[in-house]
Amino acid sequence: MSLAAFAAPSSAGVGKGGPGLSGPVGLAKSHTPDREHLGSHGAGRALLCAPAVSAFLVAFRNKRSVRRQAAKEDARVQTMERPLLDNVITAGVKALEAAELNRVRSSSESPSDANGNWGGEPREWANSDSITQQISTVSQMGPLAQAKQFIADRLAGEYDAERIGSLIDEKVASNKIMMFSFSTCPFCLRAKQILQEDYGEEIEVYECDQEADGYAVRAELGRRTGRTSMPSVYLGSSVYLGGCNDGGLGGIATLDKQELLGNLLAERNAAMSSFAPLDWLATLGQPDRQQTLKKKKALLAACAEAPKNGVGASDAVKDKVEAAAVDLEALCPSNPAQASLEGVWDLQYCTAEGSSNGKVGPFLGDVTQTFVDDVKFVNAVEIGPVKVALQAEREVLNDREIRVTFKETVFSILGIEIFRKPTKGAGTWKQRFVDAGLRVMDTPSLFVLRKRRS
Numbered sequence: 080m081s082l083a084a085f086a087a088p089s090s091a092g093v094g095k096g097g098p099g100l101s102g103p104v105g106l107a108k109s110h111t112p113d114r115e116h117l118g119s120h121g122a123g124r125a126l127l128c129a130p131a132v133s134a135f136l137v138a139f140r141n142k143r144s145v146r147r148q149a150a151k152e153d154a155r156v157q158t159m160e161r162p163l164l165d166n167v168i169t170a171g172v173k174a175l176e177a178a179e180l181n182r183v184r185s186s187s188e189s190p191s192d193a194n195g196n197w198g199g200e201p202r203e204w205a206n207s208d209s210i211t212q213q214i215s216t217v218s219q220m221g222p223l224a225q226a227k228q229f230i231a232d233r234l235a236g237e238y239d240a241e242r243i244g245s246l247i248d249e250k251v252a253s254n255k256i257m258m259f260s261f262s263t264c265p266f267c268l269r270a271k272q273i274l275q276e277d278y279g280e281e282i283e284v285y286e287c288d289q290e291a292d293g294y295a296v297r298a299e300l301g302r303r304t305g306r307t308s309m310p311s312v313y314l315g316s317s318v319y320l321g322g323c324n325d326g327g328l329g330g331i332a333t334l335d336k337q338e339l340l341g342n343l344l345a346e347r348n349a350a351m352s353s354f355a356p357l358d359w360l361a362t363l364g365q366p367d368r369q370q371t372l373k374k375k376k377a378l379l380a381a382c383a384e385a386p387k388n389g390v391g392a393s394d395a396v397k398d399k400v401e402a403a404a405v406d407l408e409a410l411c412p413s414n415p416a417q418a419s420l421e422g423v424w425d426l427q428y429c430t431a432e433g434s435s436n437g438k439v440g441p442f443l444g445d446v447t448q449t450f451v452d453d454v455k456f457v458n459a460v461e462i463g464p465v466k467v468a469l470q471a472e473r474e475v476l477n478d479r480e481i482r483v484t485f486k487e488t489v490f491s492i493l494g495i496e497i498f499r500k501p502t503k504g505a506g507t508w509k510q511r512f513v514d515a516g517l518r519v520m521d522t523p524s525l526f527v528l529r530k531r532r533s
């Protein structure tokens with residue numbers, strides 16, 4: 080029945096007091112003038128319409144409510160089966176992720192001067208012969224690789240694959256060296272150090288664990304490269320270097336060990352120069368990177384032929400180290416004395432006698448030089464639980480020389496300070512070669528120090 084049927088009863092029914100209108104309304108018609116009859120007639124229609132319309136609206140609303148509830152139930156029946164399974168799987172993946180993050184946190188190193196303020200997973204995991212590396216290699220094949228990709232996809236959730244793909248493509252194409260990384264990953268750290276400290280390269284880094292699209296980027300990289308592990312390093316769109324020790328062309332550390340990385344970087348530099356022909360002006364007067372790298376490796380190889388810290392080295396080895404140092408000195412960057420030295424430097428070789436080379440009586444310890452800032456630094460010798468630290472300050476005299484003033488010596492055992500005493504003394508050190516990872520200087524004894532990879 081329509082709304083019009085409720086709102087417009089027949090005039091016959093009203094006028095005669097029939098089925099359309101009965102009782103008082105019919106009496107009103109016979110005992111009132113026409114004027115009143117007309118008013119009474121309008122009132123009667125209103126009285127009739129009000130409950131009818133109200134009843135209709137209530138029925139209409141109830142019917143819509145029933146339909147709406149039924150639709151909800153149908154939708155739930157239609158969608159609960161697969162999402163329920165998805166939710167269970169996703170919850171399981173999230174639980175695995177939480178467990179993994181807890182494991183990483185519990186095994187991570189505590190930042191300190193000794194480890195260069197590194198707060199990520201143990202750095203030794205990145206060694207090519209570590210158990211962690213072996214597990215990583217195995218997990219990149221067959222069902223394990225598929226399982227890792229599945230987990231990466233679940234963690235990423237739904238994402239716009241086209242947009243994420245474009246993001247990756249743009250970064251790879253617009254940067255000379257593009258690295259996708261995790262900020263606490265030791266493999267990523269090692270790859271960064273090789274490129275930045277050994278090769279002096281500037282790299283663009285996208286930290287997947289710190290970016291809003293990081294999980295999606297990781298999942299998409301996994302589909303492209305077959306590996307969800309980090310790092311993932313590109314030299315332009317056509318050259319995928321891989322990770323640290325594996326993937327792609329072999330990985331950063333592997334290519335470095337095979338002496339292939341330098342040539343690949345040189346080719347990329349040449350390709351980028353074609354897009355920026357005036358870039359050569361920035362390197363005008365600077366030593367050739369590839370030659371510098373070869374000379375650095377030759378010096379470190381010569382130092383490795385000597386006993387620890389150079390103590391007891393033969394004359395032949397001493398001559399070889401000195402010759403390699405002279406070759407490298409010719410390629411020293413400008414103003415070596417003014418270079419920032421902040422960080423921990425490990426002694427590789429020296430010709431000094433006494434405690435400067437780490438020898439105390441019959442014992443030979445580890446020697447480090449830690450620069451707190453551009454002025455303060457600490458020379459330290461550690462023999463087992465015993466540490467002797469000589470605190471000092473430096474002053475730049477000119478482009479190649481610094482003046483060193485000693486302040487005090489601190490003795491400690493197991494990290495507990497036993498005593499300290501003022502120490503007097505000063506000297507001038509000549510900086511023969513300084514870059515981000517290696518230092519060669521005369522005190523006047525020859526010292527070769529390598530920056531500790533944080």
